[in-house]
Amino acid sequence: MSAALKSILPSNPPEPVVNDAPQLRVLTCGSVDDGKSTLLGRLLFDSQAVMDDQLVALDKESRRWGTHGENRDFALLLDGLGAEREQGITIDVAYRYFSTERRSFIIADTPGHEQYTRNMATGASTADLAIILIDARRGVLPQTRRHAFIVAALGIRHAVLAINKMDLVDFSQATWQRIADEFAAAARPLGFRSIVPIPICARDGDNVVTRSARMPWFDGAPLLEYLETVDVSRPDAEQGFAMPVQLVLRPDSEFRGYAGTVTSGVVRLGQSVVALPSGQGAEIARILTADGDLTAAETGRAVTITLDREIDVARGDVLAAADDAPTASASIEAELIWMVADPLIAGREFTVRLGTASAHARVVSIRHAIDIQTYAYRKPASLKLNEIGLVELAFDKPLVTRPYALDRTLGAMILVDRLTHQTVGMATVQALISPPRWRPSRRLAIYVVDGVVIGAIAGALSSSLAFAALVGVAEMLVRPLLDYLLEAAEQ
Numbered sequence: 001m002s003a004a005l006k007s008i009l010p011s012n013p014p015e016p017v018v019n020d021a022p023q024l025r026v027l028t029c030g031s032v033d034d035g036k037s038t039l040l041g042r043l044l045f046d047s048q049a050v051m052d053d054q055l056v057a058l059d060k061e062s063r064r065w066g067t068h069g070e071n072r073d074f075a076l077l078l079d080g081l082g083a084e085r086e087q088g089i090t091i092d093v094a095y096r097y098f099s100t101e102r103r104s105f106i107i108a109d110t111p112g113h114e115q116y117t118r119n120m121a122t123g124a125s126t127a128d129l130a131i132i133l134i135d136a137r138r139g140v141l142p143q144t145r146r147h148a149f150i151v152a153a154l155g156i157r158h159a160v161l162a163i164n165k166m167d168l169v170d171f172s173q174a175t176w177q178r179i180a181d182e183f184a185a186a187a188r189p190l191g192f193r194s195i196v197p198i199p200i201c202a203r204d205g206d207n208v209v210t211r212s213a214r215m216p217w218f219d220g221a222p223l224l225e226y227l228e229t230v231d232v233s234r235p236d237a238e239q240g241f242a243m244p245v246q247l248v249l250r251p252d253s254e255f256r257g258y259a260g261t262v263t264s265g266v267v268r269l270g271q272s273v274v275a276l277p278s279g280q281g282a283e284i285a286r287i288l289t290a291d292g293d294l295t296a297a298e299t300g301r302a303v304t305i306t307l308d309r310e311i312d313v314a315r316g317d318v319l320a321a322a323d324d325a326p327t328a329s330a331s332i333e334a335e336l337i338w339m340v341a342d343p344l345i346a347g348r349e350f351t352v353r354l355g356t357a358s359a360h361a362r363v364v365s366i367r368h369a370i371d372i373q374t375y376a377y378r379k380p381a382s383l384k385l386n387e388i389g390l391v392e393l394a395f396d397k398p399l400v401t402r403p404y405a406l407d408r409t410l411g412a413m414i415l416v417d418r419l420t421h422q423t424v425g426m427a428t429v430q431a432l433i434s435p436p437r438w439r440p441s442r443r444l445a446i447y448v449v450d451g452v453v454i455g456a457i458a459g460a461l462s463s464s465l466a467f468a469a470l471v472g473v474a475e476m477l478v479r480p481l482l483d484y485l486l487e488a489a490e491q
Contacts (some may be wrong), residue, residue: 022103023103023106023479024103024105025105025106025129025226026106026110026128026130026131027107027108027110027129028108028110028130029120029133030144031133031134031143035164035165036109036133037076037471038202039131039162040109042208043223045072046205047100073372086287088265093109093120093122094108095108096109100329101226102229103219106422110122114143117339118426119339121150121337121339121426124150125412127151127161130159131160131223132144132160133162133163134162134164136164136168136169136175138177140183140247142185142372145373146386146485148190152190152191152192153337153388154408154412157191157192157193157194157232157396158193159194160196161197161437162200163197163459164201164212165201165203167201167214171212173215176199179197183197186375194230198218198220198222200212201214206223209222216411239402240320240326241267241271242402243258243260243261243263243319244317244409245258245260245313245314245316245317246259246261246315247313248314248315249304256310257286258306258313258319260302260412261300261302261303261409262301262303263407263410264300265299267287269284269296270283270285271322274319274325275311275319276315276318276320276325276400277317278317283308285305285307286308287302287304287305289302316357316358317400318357318400318410320400325431326410327400328409328458329395329399329432331393331394332401332430332431332433333390333431333432334391334392334429335388335404336388337387338388338424339425340424341385342424344363344383345363348362349418350415350417351417352393352416354399357400359397360418361395361396361415362394364392364394367389367390367392369388369389370388370389401432403432411428412427412428412429413426428468471476
């Protein structure tokens with residue numbers, strides 16, 4: 001080593017910092033223009049997670065699209081779509097990864113507009129903690145309440161209440177305290193384990209990474225310090241082992257493996273398991289990964305499992321601990337978020353996807369809907385766009401499931417329109433019920449356009465499509481008679 005090089009190196013280099021804290025998935029949500037993208041952009045910048053070329057691009061884009069004059073618009077680090085930059089809003093979910101010496105993070109920036117609630121719910125479905133933003137000038141808004149309810153319904157039990165734009169209320173402690181108290185009172189029925197209010201100015205970085213000198217009255221930790229230390233452990237690992245089978249691997253006659261991701265518990269060599277819903281038993285022979293065989297695999301690990309005997313296991317089945325297996329049920333109660341304009345009414349039929357399984361389902365009843373202002377229950381005739389309610393769903397075959405509070409994978413599902421294949425709702429399992437299994441209807445629907453039959457489909461349709469089909473058939477049958485009568489009258 002040269003003398004010049006020795007002169008610039010420390011004599012006792014510091015020990016490398018081991019980042020052994022579990023990764024944290026963070027969601028930002030709240031009403032439109034509360035500053036979600038700006039906060040995350042500032043967090044990335046102050047954490048030194050923005051590369052030099054990204055900074056050059058940010059300066060260029062800020063001059064073109066920015067909303068802060070000559071200053072950098074940190075929201076542009078997250079808002080990448082042309083439509084988002086033109087309108088100055090977030091439309092799609094944007095994910096970013098960064099890490100500090102203490103923890104690694106995946107952050108999700110979600111939209112605040114009511115029409116994009118489905119995108120916000122998508123981001124919340126995998127998050128561990130929510131940062132709920134509130135504009136200090138406007139306080140708690142209906143969309144704030146809606147997002148808080150969705151966050152709680154999707155199993156997020158820890159929230160940061162980031163009261164933003166404190167510079168526009170003269171850094172008033174009274175304003176911050178009033179909003180924090182109002183939100184705490186409103187969110188009391190939602191079951192959060194912790195709500196930590198932090199006053200911030202996202203644009204200037206106050207209380208984002210470092211403490212703010214402009215708010216000396218706040219004695220709590222800045223946002224990043226809190227995120228680095230918060231414990232968001234879940235009950236999934238406390239449940240028995242379960243793994244939905246994603247793929248059956250059969251490269252030759254000597255090997256049959258079942259690939260998937262462990263969704264709860266720990267699986268070990270020699271452990272007794274059952275294949276659900278069939279109930280056939282076996283023992284774990286091998287646990288394989290791309291890096292070699294394991295003796296055990298924990299929640300979240302993607303593995304391929306082989307068994308000590310040949311049993312019938314297919315995609316959609318679940319391998320589970322024999323002494324703590326989930327239940328296969330043909331009917332459930334579920335909390336549902338309706339995501340399309342066509343209202344949901346009892347009797348509609350869908351395809352549901354739960355884990356790696358799918359089935360036909362029918363909405364037996366709508367038990368109640370949630371009043372987003374008060375979180376009170378009301379009895380509705382239907383669920384409209386972005387409304388949330390408790391429904392009873394019946395399946396045409398048993399599905400292996402657990403309540404969502406215990407298992408976020410086997411307790412969550414999406415509803416897909418059987419005709420358009422559009423995702424129309426997302427649901428979380430609240431309870432299992434056991435009425436007789438439902439069979440999908442076999443009605444024949446005829447589609448008519450301008451008097452011409454263009455197709456038919458067996459099965460149930462939405463009410464609007466069924467009505468349109470009936471009108472078309474009536475038009476096809478009645479129009480010739482009306483034309484004949486009109487011609488006769490003219491003669």
